Amino acid sequence: MKNVEISSSSDAVALAVALSGHLPSNELVVIPQGSLGSGVPITPLDPRPSLREVGRLLAGIKGIEHHLEGRQLMAVAFGSIESAAMVGAVMERLRPDEVTPVFAYADGLARRWEGEGLFWPASGEPVDLAAHPFVVEALAAGHLQLRTRGEIRASFAPAQLGAQRAARAREALHAEQSTIVTMAPHKAAQRAYEQALSGYLDKGADRGITVSDEHAAMLAAAALDLQVRDLLLIHFTTENAPALAEVWRQVAAVLDGPNSGTAAILAAACHWASRHAVAAREALNAGLESAPEHSLGRLLERALDAGIHPSMWEHLRTAAAQAAAEQSTR
Structure with a gap:
């Protein structure tokens, strides 16, 4: 401005x-x-x-x-x-x-x-x-x-789309986790990206993103596996961060418990990368409330508290890309 x-x-x-x-x-x-x-x-x-x-x-x-x-x-x-x-x-x-x-x-x-x-x-x-x-x-x-801080934080609340939908998503999540453990991490990350994530990245956060329960379960399962999650980070750029933040917000909204918390924390990371400090903080608060010991959440909390510049995200992406290259050659 x-x-x-x-x-x-x-x-x-x-x-x-x-x-x-x-x-x-x-x-x-x-x-x-x-x-x-x-x-x-x-x-x-x-x-x-x-x-x-x-x-x-x-x-x-x-x-x-x-x-x-x-x-x-x-x-x-x-x-x-x-x-x-x-x-x-x-x-x-x-x-x-x-x-x-x-x-x-x-x-x-x-x-x-x-x-x-x-x-x-x-x-x-x-x-x-x-x-x-x-x-x-x-x-x-x-x-x-x-929106106010309270309204922003409420948008990351778990199971806000209803208990029945949360139960269906939980069942689908467990099925996805059973599939992931049979796959190499880089293959699982590639599958989650191609089948559940890539279709949302050409959309802006305000352009009609609607995440299906199937995609929410697939993405949540990928996020709960640390190796698969880290390999997905290579697709998180400052350009698509707003769209990704909305995707992960919707994943958090349909799930319950710690599963929702992990998604909210990833939404916080995307908001931080796109320099939306208030949304990042409130998404992180909601995520840590559901998953208080989440390692990435605590790391992001320290980054926000210390005022670390969001450009650090690109360094994290570089490390993730190197890990992905190593995984793919094994």
């Missing part, structure tokens, strides 16, 4: 949504002005802030300042006027010699902080986020899901 000009509180709120990749709810979005291509730090807010919350927020913003190396900031608080006023007060205390624009979005209205507990205008500006040009551009580019 280039040459952005903020001329109203509505513009500020829409920009925060467009850059955050989701619809913030009870969250603070801090934007480094003049460098919109860099990361946008997001921190949770308490709708009814206490003194302890003020201290936590102050420490968090100090950390954000360090991350952004003292650049000019703009802050947009989502959730309540009380929490947004707290943000304004903290910014004044933290940066007494600078004017940090602070905006609030609550009850569908955008407001600007004017100091001493005041927001202007008092009535606020109505914002139709879905129609704002900043949001429309981010949606069209695939950089934004106009």
Whole structure:
């Protein structure tokens, strides 16, 4: 997003949504002005802030300042006027010699902080986020899901398509696992790719991907075999990562238990590779809830916590490709 000009509180709120990749709810979005291509730090807010919350927020913003190396900031608080006023007060205390624009979005209205507990205008500006040009551009580019964190995480919940369908998928999964153990890993990975995965890769994540129960079972079985899963990684590129993320989300949605967790964690890896940080985190949270000891999930969790750049994915793909070449020559 280039040459952005903020001329109203509505513009500020829409920009925060467009850059955050989701619809913030009870969250603070801090934007480094003049460098919109860099990361946008997001921190949770308490709708009814206490003194302890003020201290936590102050420490968090100090950390954000360090991350952004003292650049000019703009802050947009989502959730309540009380929490947004707290943000304004903290910014004044933290940066007494600078004017940090602070905006609030609550009850569908955008407001600007004017100091001493005041927001202007008092009535606020109505914002139709879905129609704002900043949001429309981010949606069209695939950089934004106009959903809250909770809604994104719920989309990775196990067995959300019904207990009966989950039972059928579980039975098919067991049959697939029986087939896989009779095959060489590279042959099993090739079969899963050709029969169940390749047909989805030429589609965008928003272009009608519908994963059948048969394909979900085949892919889940491949993902549960570590050698087969690692060999499948060679097909995970930054270009097809959004489509793959939707495929694995649907696999997670039809299955139950740890089987669903493995699929959600692979969806998280795809979202990370395509630089959708919020979706990656929420998919990972859902996956680890179902499969708390999953080794790839814990590895990805450490990568997200450490802020490792998603370009690292290509290094993982290279290692997987080398392993695939070694397997195929045996």
